[in-house]
Amino acid sequence: MLRTADAVWTGTLKEGRGHISTQSKVLSNAQYGFNTRFEDGPGTNxxxxxxxxxxxxxxxxxxxxxxxxxxxxxxxxxxxxxxxxxxxxxxxxxxxxxxxxxxxxxxxxxxxxxxxxxxxxxxxxxxxxxxxxxxxxxxxx
Missing domain, CATH: 3.30.300.20 (K homology (KH) domain)
Structure with a gap:
């Protein structure tokens, strides 16, 4: 069994943003970034x-x-x-x-x-x- 997910990031650490997607499409371009990891911004981490x-x-x-x-x-x-x-x-x-x-x-x-x-x-x-x-x-x- 093999499952995949991918992440795309653009920009600097603090001002940049990323998107995560999974093979199943349950996550499809889900937003993540500095604010979603270390603050309370919208998105995941x-x-x-x-x-x-x-x-x-x-x-x-x-x-x-x-x-x-x-x-x-x-x-x-x-x-x-x-x-x-x-x-x-x-x-x-x-x-x-x-x-x-x-x-x-x-x-x-x-x-x-x-x-x-x-x-x-x-x-x-x-x-x-x-x-x-x-x-x-x-x-x-």
């Missing part, structure tokens, strides 16, 4: 996209594991908080925190947390990130 990818990957992988266990998934909702820090002139994504709220009847909290933590380590996006990945789980009854 790489950290937000990594967060979306990580939340989606983790949630799908957890659904796969729970399905293998023959459990009914009423809802899995994951928010990924991506931390970007500056050290000197360089920036690094240092952490991703996954906040999971789930409604899965038939599983106890301890087993659910154990499985979610295993999946956190094994989902493909987690494996590609060189950052500390933490997880909070809330299982509704």
């Amino acid at each position: 790489p950290e937000e996209l990594i967060g979306a990818a990580h939340a989606g990957c983790f949630t799908m992988a957890l659904a796969a594991r729970l399905t293998e266990m023959k459990l009914t998934i009423e809802q899995l909702q994951t928010t990924a908080e991506v931390t970007l820090e500056q050290s000197g002139k360089e920036f690094t994504i240092t952490a991703v925190h996954l906040d999971l709220h789930a409604k899965v009847p038939g599983i106890d909290k301890a087993e659910f947390e154990k499985i979610a933590n295993e999946v956190k380590k094994s989902c493909p996006v987690s494996k590609v990130l060189n950052a500390e990945i933490s997880l909070f789980t809330a299982l509704e009854s």
